[in-house]
Amino acid sequence: MSAVRLARARDEWESAALQNANTKCNGLLPLWGPQVPESAFASCLARHNTYLQESTNHRDIGHSSTIHDLKLLLLRFAQEKSFHEDTGGGGPQSNMHMVPYLIHVALYVINTTRVSKREETSLISYLESTNTEKWVESAYEAEGPLYWATMSVLLHSGQQWQTHRVSHLRRLLVVAQARQVSPSGPVKTISDKEVKEYSVYKPYLVFFGLVDGIYNYFFKNVSGSDEQWPNNLADYIRHNDEALMKSSEKLLTCYTEELLLCTSFSEFCDVAGLLDVITDPETYISDLMNGIS
Known part of the structure; x- marks a missing residue:
């Protein structure tokens, strides 16, 4: 003004x-x-x-553009891009502080328009899809795996995230492989299924780690049933500014001192607490890609 x-x-x-x-x-x-x-x-x-x-x-x-904004912000962190590139200002700390408030704006629209059930139905349909050809095609879609991993924060409780997070991880690994093998655009299958250097998968793994960290740092104290998550989460963000500020610092430290420093998928699984469900990280990506038809 x-x-x-x-x-x-x-x-x-x-x-x-x-x-x-x-x-x-x-x-x-x-x-x-x-x-x-x-x-x-x-x-x-x-x-x-x-x-x-x-x-x-x-x-x-609606809420879709705000979800895309949050997705692209997390992707900028994951790809280690400068926050000055587009705006001429801003940095990691201030942008990490903004994450819960972008979530809140999208939640307000979702809750007031009562679309959470509809969106969750779409999210579950995405997670339960076994059509691997569609997995590859969706790697190039704006509302693909990166979008739905971001959307999950607004719709799924921490417990639900724990249930579905490996499904999100698998889809993000397919995105990495598909975009590396066919960078020019959508394909129906991955022609080269050989496991690539860790650097190919790293941005998508860091993205996953940031979403996981949002649950573990920002919102670990949000209570209530799974069905009440969107409303309870919005209420929590509204009333816990100081706690969110402190959590932002912790997530930023996790990002810079743990997620970015991983040099292998095995190390990432250890840092992300995935070794209880991914028991053999050495062959995990290879097995996943060979299962893509």
Whole structure:
């Protein structure tokens, strides 16, 4: 608002950059504090969405774009890309702090529009699919394995994540293999099933580790039944700002000092606590790829 008032003859984005240390962003993500009435939050969220629409010419009254934003943010961490590349500002710490609040905005829309059951049905259908040809095709889709792993945080409790997380991992490993073998676009099968260097799989494993870490650090104290997860999670984020800030630091430390330092799939399985379900990491990726028809 300050940027708009001071704009005068300047372009609004130019003025916003001056206000925000040359970071090319002027959209204020609203945070719903415990003392703030819902009407005030809803009004700020509507203003935020209007601003995004005016800035990008893209209108999304649902939750999908926010899920994509979160997915791409986690992928930027996983690929170790600079946070300055697009905006000219920002860094790992501030972006990690933002994760639960992006989740909250998407949850608010999901909960108020009552679409959680519909989305969970789609998520379960994705997880239970045995059509490996579709697995390969989905490796190139915007709403593919990366999207559904991100979506799971909003729909599935920590216990449900533990049940399904190996299924998410398998699909992400297929994404890594498919995109390495056929980088130019969608294919129906993986022509080369030979296990690649760890660096090929690393970004997708780190992505998985970040989602796992969101459960283990940010939301380990969220209680209630599986069915109540979307509502309970939104309520927890709204009332636990200080705890989330501390958890953000812990997840960032896990990311930099554990996930990024892994040099093999076996080491990653150890760090991610997967050795109880993946008993032979040395042959796991090979067996998975040979099972793709």
